[in-house]
Amino acid sequence: MATFIYTGRDAKGAHVQGQQDAATSEDIASRLFSTGITPLEIYEKKNQQDSFQQLLKKFGFGRPKLTDLILFCRQMYALTKSGIPIVQGLSLLSTSAHNEIFAEALRSVTEDISTGRDLAGSFARHPNIFNSLFVNIIRVGEESGRLDEAFLRLFHYFDTDKVTLEKIKSVLLYPAIVVVAIIAAITFLMAKVIPKFAEVFRNFNLELPIQTRLIIAISEFVANYWWLLAIISIAAFIGIRNYVKTDVGRLKWHQNKLKIPRIGDIILRATLARFARAFAMTNTAGVPILTGLTVTARAVDNDFIESKIHNMRNDVERGDSLTHAAINTKLFTPLVIQMLSVGEETGRIDEMMDEVADFYEREVAYEVQNLTKIIEPILTVIMGLMVLVLALGIFLPLWDLMKIAQR
Template sequence: MQFRYKVINEEMHVTSGVLEAVDLEAARRQAVENKWQIISLEKVSGLSSLLTMTFKNKVKYESIAAFCSQMAMMIRSGANLVRGLEILQSQMEDKRLQEVVGIIHRGVSRGDSLSVAMRECQGALPELLINLVTVGEESGNLDSVLVSMAEYYQRETFIRKKISSAAIYPVVLTVVMIGLVVLFLNFILPEITDLMKGNGQNLPAPTQMIIDSVDYLQRNGLYLILSITALVSLMVRIFKIPKYRYHLDAFLLHIPLLGKNMKDVVIARFARTLALFLHSSLPIVPILNSLENIVGNEVPRLAVVRAKDQIIRGETMALAFGGEPFFDPLVIQMMSIGEETGRMEELMVEVANHYDKRVEIGLGRLVALVEPIFTVIIGVFAGGLIIAIALPIFNMASGVSGGVK
């Protein structure tokens, strides 16, 4: 939650701003620990909340991986946790993570455990990380858990960067296309239009169509933008409803190549997270409860829910997940072997690595397919603009040569 404060600081100056805390009491404690005299402190809500939100509210996975790795080293070295967090905060380059570590440091300084202090940053840190830190503290394996989490978020970062790099080419071509349109409409087309009208000539049909389209957009552009914005907002709200989100996710999973890549990403994440929880020696039902919210897709989420119900009734994991079409036979086979041999954690890591490689290969194929498609689209579009420019010039040249004769 965000709280707007107005306080008198240590230098006896009145200052104001916004701080984050789990509730009003936690926000009040933060102010007291900073040696502030509170003038006013209230929860930010409504429009104010929207205005104070930033696009980088959550800490980047890359930064979380670095934080987990450094925390693990610090705990293994036997360093004082409060002093260690203070050092980490001063060394962090990510400003958002620096704020979060500051909140954790204040919590640990007043006697809270690391997991309790991290829960004050629930909006910024993943629930998975907080839950596993709690398990690590209870089992005495906190350093081991943090090492595993560092590896997990490094891998998630790698996959996300791969996906982002796959989108670079289409984005660049789209920007080029928009640049061509702006250049054509603002500089070239007006010159040609004025020249032809000055000569008393009619514009060719393709050029006239473009001019009419531009005129229509200029007259109705605001209404179109508002309508599209309203439609997009409505669609976003509709697809937040689980029933409709399920249909959207199911549709996306059936798109050739894209759907296969999405499925591979989900299975890799599912297997890696399952291995993490198994390493922490949690019972299987709480593990599956957490996995429901991590897969990031309604189709596998409901598959996990159904499998969990069967496991509660006494089925093995392999049989429970074997009845779900979403999960490939390879995953089910590895689950079965893992249950028989007691090597489930190790085999789930192998499954995750296998599907990570499939994601890399699949994204490479997707990029290889998208590049020529976008090249053709740009070519057709640019060709249309060239025709719209060339036809009037050709007509003028014909008119001039006809006049000379």
């Protein structure tokens, strides 16, 4: 809920102003019209705390997590199963929600339902929390009178999806931490340790080998121009981040992620597992195939694969079979294509897509385990080579210095 300030004119033409709490400015306008007031201006009241909270929201702080949505679906299943009215259940959950943004969204949904809006439409007004997949499953459950089953399906889907996402993160996190640690260690050596050795070498007028001179030159550059390197790094980070936010940049980034050796294959299989699981759920819930492909394409969180699924949907819309459309995407293995073909021929697409999701998830688990075993020795060798280069660059002149001292 937010506080809105309004100005308007009543039925007699008199100027009126005031403030009210509501979810949106449209709600304020509806209230004013119902009381005979024609609104002229409506704007949200801001204060310093609200501005700070909005800034935090902009950078992603405080946003609802997937665990919030999982818990909500599980609780809504229990409430609808026991026959508690939707408005009462949502009101209860909004007061117990730990995340303020999520609680605010639930209060808004509760108010919308109270004014006559359908449940799916109320959720759809908060796309950053309830995506199109969620909304369509709820809409089917609402129309069929089986909301409890809809919330249970969503709970199982998001719970499984959370495990898949954690596997993807674990694949990327470990190498990233090690690489950052290596860069930090080398930067420290270059900025603090190497310059002291360089000073000693200069005092003795030693003739330094090429690798030592190169290391010292890099070290002096880092020590003297660290601020420039920091500015370049920050500018590069901001530039890349802003580019990835564009449609073209995001598509390129998502496509290139899939080309990373070993890691790209894991990301692809995990993403296809998410698609298969989501599509199976929409099919089980009774969502039409074309609609199911549309909403699951948005749920995969990869623009490149999303574009392939949209192509798949377009092929089906033109009359192709689902299997043939899947072949055209060139994303699925022959085994998966065969499973999909059997499901389409027997009318059990939902069951087969669940099997496909299980197949991909097993492969992801196996590949993640193997990747961890492969990455550790590779990173160890890389670190060893870098240390060796630094050691030779420093200890060779020290060896010459010891010879001079013995004479």
